[in-house]
Amino acid sequence: MYYSRKRLMADLPEEMTAIWSCTNEECNGWMRDNFVFSIQPVCGQCRALMEKSEKMLPVVTNTSPNQVKR
Template identity: 75%
Template sequence: MKKEGCCLYYSRKSPMDDVPEEMTPIWSCTNEKCNGWMRDNFVLSVQPRCGQCDSLMEKSERLLPVLTNTSPNQKKN
């Protein structure tokens, strides 16, 4: 007789509704065919270029989970 096992899934990730969100400054790609964007506190230049298509980017805001950039390279040139 074959035993049937029960598989349980345990995730280390907390549910998304527990993650605090805030309006966050971002840079969005100006190319209509590209959906590239990045958080302002992760860019390395004053006027960043899109990492996907190399187009200019414009500043805007988006509701995103709170993140802190602790990189020593955060200074913008």
């Protein structure tokens, strides 16, 4: 059987999600706020500081028991 990933993405509900965006203009790194383990994260790609913003993304729930921001 064949399942198209594009078809599945269209069915996922989206909402405005809090994210952290890289402040380096040459980098397009970002991460969801509920997957960050520190109060002020750094970019995993270029190690620059990140700033808080929002982005329309599919809904994802973080069920990790280790989700404590330090």
